[in-house]
Amino acid sequence: MSESKPQISILVVEDDAGDLGLIQAHIRRAGLRRLGDGEPIAWASNLVDGVRMATAARPDVVLLDLSLPDSAGIATVQMMRSVVPDVPIIVLTGADDHQLAAAALEAGAQDYLVKGQFEHDALGRAIRHAVVRQKLESRLRLFEAALNSAANGIVITDVDATVVWANPAFTRMTGISLAEAVGTRPSEMLNTGQQDEEFYQRMWETVLDGRVWSGELVNRRKDGSLYDEALTISPVTDINGRIQHFVAIKQDISERKASEERVQHLAHHDQLTDLPNRALLSDRLAQALAQVRRDRATLALMFLDLDQFKPVNDTLGHDVGDLLLKEVALRLKACVPRETDTVARLGGDEFVILLAQLERAMDAVLVANKVLAALRRPFLIGPHALDISVSIGISVYPQHGEDVGQLLKNADTAMYYAKKAGRNCYRFFRAMTEAAGA
Missing domain, CATH: 3.30.70.270 (Reverse transcriptase/Diguanylate cyclase domain)
Known part of the structure; x- marks a missing residue:
C-alpha cells in the first residue's frame, strides 16, 4: 500500500507566471495534494485578488511574494495577516536580505524563502512545518485563552517556587499583577503566618515527591486583607520524570467558609x-x-x-x-x-x-x-x-x-x-x- 500523501490547500500570491510554475513543480515534488487528488494551488497575481481569495477560501497556507503590482514590502505581509490571522504565511522574495526576513517574521510571517534558492523539498518542508506550527500555535492560543479566562487563579512556578506566570484571576483574587508576581515566591507575597512551618514542610514534601497536594489555607491580598483559599499544587515533569515546574490552582473560598460559619453559628x-x-x-x-x-x-x-x-x-x-x-x-x-x-x-x-x-x-x-x-x-x-x-x-x-x-x-x-x-x-x-x- 502506498503511503498517503498530505492533503493541503495553498494560495500563491505571485505576479510572475514563471515563478508560479517553479513553485508548482516544487509542490508536486513534495507530494502535497488537495482532497480528492485535485490541484492544491490557487493563484492570485496581485494582493487585492489574493486577499479576496484568502478571505473566501481560507487556505491552509499562503505563499506571498513581497513584490506585487499593487503592494510591496512588509506592508504586504501586514495586509494579508490582517484578513487571515490564523493562516500561516510563507514569504517568497528574490532578495536574500536578513533584515527584510526578520521584519517579515516580526510582521507575522511563519517563514521566509528566497526564490531560486530552494533546496530539494525546501518549499514542501517549509509548507508542512508552517501548517504544523500554526496548529500548535492555535492550540497554545486556545490553552492560553482558557487559562486567562479561568475563574480560579492559576500560577506557574519553576522548581524553586519562583513565579514565571500567573493568570488574570490570580490578579483579581490577590491584587498582585503579573509583573509584580513574576520573579517572586508566593510565600513572600501571600503568607499570613497563620500556617506554621510544619504545614509548609508537609506540602513541599508532597510535591517534591512528585505527588499532587491539596488543602486550604489563609492568604493575604496586596492590600493586607485576608482570604480563605483552596489550593492544589501539581508537579510538571520532563520526559525523564524530573520536576521542572509547579502549577498551582487557587480558589477564593472566603464566601463559602463564611457561609459555613454562618450555618454553624445558627445551629449553635x-x-x-x-x-x-x-x-x-x-x-x-x-x-x-x-x-x-x-x-x-x-x-x-x-x-x-x-x-x-x-x-x-x-x-x-x-x-x-x-x-x-x-x-x-x-x-x-x-x-x-x-x-x-x-x-x-x-x-x-x-x-x-x-x-x-x-x-x-x-x-x-x-x-x-x-x-x-x-x-x-x-x-x-x-x-x-x-x-x-x-x-x-x-x-x-x-x-x-x-x-x-x-x-x-x-x-x-x-x-x-x-x-x-x-x-x-x-x-x-x-x-x-x-x-x-x-
Whole structure:
C-alpha cells in the first residue's frame, strides 16, 4: 500500500507566471495534494485578488511574494495577516536580505524563502512545518485563552517556587499583577503566618515527591486583607520524570467558609438573642467539666427563669416580649465578663449561666447578686417601662452532680425553690434539699 500523501490547500500570491510554475513543480515534488487528488494551488497575481481569495477560501497556507503590482514590502505581509490571522504565511522574495526576513517574521510571517534558492523539498518542508506550527500555535492560543479566562487563579512556578506566570484571576483574587508576581515566591507575597512551618514542610514534601497536594489555607491580598483559599499544587515533569515546574490552582473560598460559619453559628446559637443554645451549652459544659476534673477545681451552673414575663407577652404582645428578651440577654452578658463563662438561652424566658473554673462555690453568689440587681432595673422598651425580676437556681460541681444532665436538672430544680421562696432570689441545690428535709 502506498503511503498517503498530505492533503493541503495553498494560495500563491505571485505576479510572475514563471515563478508560479517553479513553485508548482516544487509542490508536486513534495507530494502535497488537495482532497480528492485535485490541484492544491490557487493563484492570485496581485494582493487585492489574493486577499479576496484568502478571505473566501481560507487556505491552509499562503505563499506571498513581497513584490506585487499593487503592494510591496512588509506592508504586504501586514495586509494579508490582517484578513487571515490564523493562516500561516510563507514569504517568497528574490532578495536574500536578513533584515527584510526578520521584519517579515516580526510582521507575522511563519517563514521566509528566497526564490531560486530552494533546496530539494525546501518549499514542501517549509509548507508542512508552517501548517504544523500554526496548529500548535492555535492550540497554545486556545490553552492560553482558557487559562486567562479561568475563574480560579492559576500560577506557574519553576522548581524553586519562583513565579514565571500567573493568570488574570490570580490578579483579581490577590491584587498582585503579573509583573509584580513574576520573579517572586508566593510565600513572600501571600503568607499570613497563620500556617506554621510544619504545614509548609508537609506540602513541599508532597510535591517534591512528585505527588499532587491539596488543602486550604489563609492568604493575604496586596492590600493586607485576608482570604480563605483552596489550593492544589501539581508537579510538571520532563520526559525523564524530573520536576521542572509547579502549577498551582487557587480558589477564593472566603464566601463559602463564611457561609459555613454562618450555618454553624445558627445551629449553635439562639436566633433571637444570638446567645449559645442548649446544644452549645451542653458542649461547653462537657468541656468545662473535663477541665475541672483535671484541675480538681469546681464550676457552677445557674438556671434563670424570668419573673412576670408572661404578663408582658399577654398584654403588650410578642414583639415587645422579644425586645425584652434581647435586652435581658445583653444585661446577663454584662454580668459575666470572663471569656471562660457562658450565658445561654434554652428557650422562652429560660436562661443558663455557666461559671467555669471557680476557686470556690460561693463565688457564684457574687454573680447571682449582680444578675438580680441588673434585672431589677426597669427595661425601657419603646414607650414602655417594664419591671421584671428573675429566679435563679444554682448547682455546683462536684457536690450537685458530675455530668451535664445532672447539673442542669439540679439547677432547674433549685430554680423552682427560688420561685417558691418568693421569686427575685437565688437558691443552691443543697439549700433546696435541706429545705425539703432530705
